[in-house]
Amino acid sequence: MSALALEPLLGDGFQAVATLDDTRLSVAFSGSGDMRAITLLADYLTQVHEEALRHAVSEVRCDFRKLVFMNSSCFKSFVVWIDTLKGAPDAYKIAFLTDPNLHWQRRSLEALRRLAMNIVSIATDAVD
Amino acid sequence: MTLPLGDGARVSLTLLFEPLVEQITSLRSAMSDLCAPHVTDADELSRLLLAAHELLENIVKYSSGGMAEFHFALEPGERGLCARLRTKNRALPERLIDTRQRLDALAAAQDKLAHYDAMIRESAGRRDGSGLGLARILAESEMDLRYSIDRNTLTITAEITVSERAEP
Numbered sequence: 001m002s003a004l005a006l007e008p009l010l011g012d013g014f015q016a017v018a019t020l021d022d023t024r025l026s027v028a029f030s031g032s033g034d035m036r037a038i039t040l041l042a043d044y045l046t047q048v049h050e051e052a053l054r055h056a057v058s059e060v061r062c063d064f065r066k067l068v069f070m071n072s073s074c075f076k077s078f079v080v081w082i083d084t085l086k087g088a089p090d091a092y093k094i095a096f097l098t099d100p101n102l103h104w105q106r107r108s109l110e111a112l113r114r115l116a117m118n119i120v121s122i123a124t125d126a127v128d
Numbered sequence: 129m130t131l132p133l134g135d136g137a138r139v140s141l142t143l144l145f146e147p148l149v150e151q152i153t154s155l156r157s158a159m160s161d162l163c164a165p166h167v168t169d170a171d172e173l174s175r176l177l178l179a180a181h182e183l184l185e186n187i188v189k190y191s192s193g194g195m196a197e198f199h200f201a202l203e204p205g206e207r208g209l210c211a212r213l214r215t216k217n218r219a220l221p222e223r224l225i226d227t228r229q230r231l232d233a234l235a236a237a238q239d240k241l242a243h244y245d246a247m248i249r250e251s252a253g254r255r256d257g258s259g260l261g262l263a264r265i266l267a268e269s270e271m272d273l274r275y276s277i278d279r280n281t282l283t284i285t286a287e288i289t290v291s292e293r294a295e296p
Contacts, residue, residue, distance in 0.1 A: 013153065035149045035185055069156070069178075071185055076251050076258035083252035103174035107268040114245055 006051050009044045012036050016044055018051070023058045025051060030066035033074035042077045049081060052092050059092055064109070065099040065125065075108055082116050089119055096122045138166040138202040138209060138292075147188045147196050147217075156181050159200060166202055166209060168291040175269040176211050179286050182261040183215045189257070191217040192280070205289055213271075213286045224277050227284075230259070231275050234266050241267055 004025070009016040014037040018027045027048060033041060052060050064070075085091060096112070098105040106122075113120045139162045145151070156177050167173045180200065187196040196217035202209045219227070237243035244267035251258045262284070265271050271286040 032153050034152060034181070035188065069153075069181065072182060072258045072260040072264050073185075075264075076254070076260060079248055079252050079258075083249075101170070103171040104178050104268070107175075108264075111244065111248055111268070115248060 002055075004051060004055070006044075006047055009040055011040045014040070016041075018048065020051075020055060020057070024061055025055065025057045025059075026061040026063060028063040028066065032068050033070035035071065035073065038071075038073045038077070041074050042080070045077050045081045049084060057092050059095055061095045061097060063097045064102070064105055065097060067105075068102060069104065070108065075112075078112055079115065082112060082120060085119055086116050089116075094120050096120070098122060098124050100124050136204050138204075139163065140201045140203075142197065142199045144195050144197050146194070147184065147191060147198075149185075149188050152181060152184045152188065155184060155198070162200075163202065163211075166293055167211075168293045172288075172290040175271070175288070176213070176290070179265040179269040179271050180213055182265055183213055183284060183286065186261055186284070187215050187217045190219050190223050190282075192220045192223075194218055202290075204292070208289045209292045211271075211288050211290050214283065216281060216283045218280050219282045221280070224280070224282055227262075227275065227282060228277065230262055231273060231284075234263060234273065243267075 004018060004020040006018045014031040014033050016027050016029045018025060025048065048060060082094065085094065096109050098109060100106070109122050113122055141162065159180050160173065160177055163173055163176060167176070184198060187198065197215065199212070199214040201212045203212070204210070234240070234243065244263050247260060247263050251260055262273060265286050266273055269286070269288070271288040274285050276283045
């Protein structure tokens with residue numbers, strides 16, 4: 001398997017770091033996704049999608065446990081990503097890993113899950 | 129920043145400022161600190177902070193210059209604490225029209241969640257912005273929204289009743 005061509009996203013107060021194993025691409029998000037992160041995130045998710053296809057993973061896991069907030073524009077970047085994937089639902093699934101103590105995550109991610117219930121799943125696990 | 133004037137208000141904060149994006153996270157954090165001693169439910173606090181963040185970003189994005197106002201208050205109500213967020217800013221005519229259309233559509237929607245889901249689907253094709261900030265306040269924060277327009281000044285108010293922490 002070739003290496004993951006996905007540099008860490010190191011924005012001002014917002015970060016994302018991707019790792020790859022045999023069947024899964026995992027992206028750990030941290031910080032606060034606000035106005036300063038919008039363009040960075042949109043571009044990054046495009047790259048995540050391309051890498052997920054290139055490596056033929058079965059799942060992309062988005063670890064939100066250290067993501068303290070996400071604004072509506074960053075939320076939209078996930079909508080666009082999921083909408084892209086709806087055209088190829090067998091390509092891979094998206095699994096969000098959340099922290100139950102970050103209450104906004106449940107509400108926002110449930111809205112994403114309703115967008116594509118056959119693609120998006122949500123799991124909960126508090127940060128150690 | 130002014131000190132509380134309302135009778136029995138737990139928190140009352142009015143900020144007049146030239147809004148900048150780098151101020152929003154620290155304002156949200158300050159609001160969290162101000163509310164934490166009074167708001168019992170962590171989910172309710174999270175919803176308030178989400179709404180505050182979206183309203184603050186709106187005035188950063190859409191103010192047409194000059195000072196903007198951000199007001200937040202927690203006041204005793206009949207069933208708990210009334211939490212009120214209010215922004216006031218000057219905006220361009222096209223922004224005022226767009227906001228009026230959005231908020232009127234939100235108010236008219238019979239099923240708020242279905243309307244929100246439809247807006248989310250539509251947002252995927254939008255080139256500029258998400259168009260979801262105000263809808264998110266209604267659907268995710270579950271706050272009542274109202275607005276007024278006075279010439280070129282837009283005022284948006286979000287309100288909800290939250291649980292008050294019992295006195296020790």
